[in-house]
Amino acid sequence: MPWSNQSGGPWGQKGGSDKGDKTPWGSGGNGGNNGGGGNNNQPPNLEELIRQSQDKLKNIFGGSGGGRNGGTPAKPSLGGKGALFIVLAAVVVWLLTGIYTVRPTEMGVNMIFGRYTGSTGEGLNYNLPYPIGQVIKQDVTTQRRTEIGLGNRDQRNTLGESLMLTGDENIVDVSFFVIWQVDSANVDKYTFTLADPAETVKVVAESAMREVIGRSNIQSIITTTDQSATAQKVQDTIQQALDSYGAGILVRAVQVSAAVPPAQVREAFMDVNAAQQDAVRAQNDAERDASQIVPKARGEAAEIIQKAEGYKAQMVAEGTGQAVYFKDLYAAYATAPDIIRQRIFLETMENVLKDSNKVILDQKAQGAGVLPLLPLAQPDARK
Template sequence: MPWSNNNGGGGWQGGGGGNRGPWGQGPSGGGQQPDLDELIRKGQEKLREMIPGGTGGARGLILIIVALAVLFLAWSSVFRVDTDEQGIVMRFGKFARAEEPGLHVKLPYPIETVETPNVTRINRIDIGMRDTGGSSSVNVAEEGLMLTGDENIVDISFSVRWRIAINGATQYLFNVEDPERTVKAIAESAMREVVGQSNIQALLTTGRGDVQEKVRGLMQQALDSYKSGIEITEVQLQNSNPPSAVIDAFRDVQAAQADQERLRFEANTYANTVVPKARGQAAQITQRAEAYREQIVAEADGEAKRFLSIYTEYKKAKDVTRQRMYLETMEDVYGRINKVLVDPSEGGKGVLPYLPLSGLKPSGAATAAGADSASGTTSATSSESRP
């Protein structure tokens, strides 16, 4: 035999090296092959030493198998659920129960198996862009280019944050094959639907918050209909810009629209100033016209009543009333004109001197005195000229 049994223990005895075999013996020569029969025999002896009571080979092997089976059953019957996980126990592949964090016992494999998904971790999916490391990112045109409701093209990149819903771990494990791909497809579809119903101005300025909330709602509605057990926590728009090829022209259009809004605001301000003023003037003219109308109507009513009263007196004394009306009319007529007195005794050739007393008095008194003198003179002249 090539093996040397004289060395009692240890290791590999080869040539000039320190290598030794696994059973404590080494080769007697440098290039000789080990004896397999001797190896088997030594292994059986070691196995007998390990078996209590020095039992036979078959019985000892059975005991070892039984011990290993017991250890395997014990190991596969106890499992631990971490604080950020939820234990889902499946019996022959079917859901059996859910376990909270801690140590738990189950039936050994393969009767029951356990899945422990992380139910507190927030997952993130980027659409329309890819991180290249650090703070830089690269746009993905086939995901970000979308058509708006006013027939403009916008390049959008956004992020979706999601996690397993409360009490949704079972649905997450059994109803969705690839959660990340599912969330990404639904997010892109929802964003295209919302963008298709919006105008580009809202997407670039004040409507970003509404777009984010609408997309989150549509995504959650779709995922709930699939019973996916996934909760969308946030949708955040990262960038929303026109395509790079037309961004300069788009900025020019935006500048023109800003000027248009400014001019419209100035016009509205001017209108708010002029229109109330014109309305006030119109109301003032209307009030004056109504006052004039009421004055004329009142004067007409007064004249009518005066005429009726005079007519009543005229029927009672026609001559006196006629004379009085004549005198009052002449007084009213001659009181407003310049007068020249002519003496009829001279055949219409003699002109009497006339001193206007109104020029010697103050304006108010002169006017009254002139009216009185004119009335008296006119009355006298009239009475003299009457036959």
């Protein structure tokens, strides 16, 4: 100990009444009364509290030393019970450090001596602490983004990661990104299989895009209407490759940001693309007009057909009636030819002259020979 029980600590001798024996508060202690301060206005005697604590520790560890009245305390010696108590306390504290918390967005990967033993979900969990056990927490809900060909343009041209060869031997500049996350069902594979998951996804995505571009022609790649199909093919290819590696990664989406020809021939390709879009627009307009005109024309055709069928039925009925009429007329003519001939003449002249203006001249009359117009065949106004 830095001071003895008789020394009174660093501030002087204990319990003395000498004015030179002072506590940190400026006056001597009166340890004979209550072991505390010299009077009611002073704080407790810290020396006495320290001394009492030392005595208790000595009792626990089995040590012995000098009392208050003098003598230098002997070095404490640890007994068997005290050492066992310290060891057990240290083991309990060490075991308690194995309690850990997993957030709702995470999963814990437990290891014992570096060997995978299982995964844990959200909440309080336990694993043997370091150095025997270890827990790696992985975020399984955050969606990560890996970009290919979206960096600085000079850097892109240097790396060449965005320039790809198409199936018809053209070069296209493709920029895209991949959205992926950790597969919660295979979090152990994600933890132990890949050293750099983001770089692995980037390399696999670039390889998959080159494979799909190499099987397609440039027109289908640079046309915006076909880029979604290209992105879906790339996503399927990336997922198959990562599954074969046992990467424990789920590919959520692949989005093509741009697919354009190289700068040297870009204007010509843009003209071709614009012409194709105009052709699609004209085709859509034609289909819209056809959807309006064709039903109308079909309705008019059906109306004409119905009128023709009605006219046909009318003509057939009239022809049938006239045939019956002529048969009856012929039978009557056979019995009285003169009468029937005269009747036919009169009926014919009636049909010819009924709608024309008529002027009757009498050749035997003297003078002009014009007779007044007779109102023949005038319709009855009452009808």
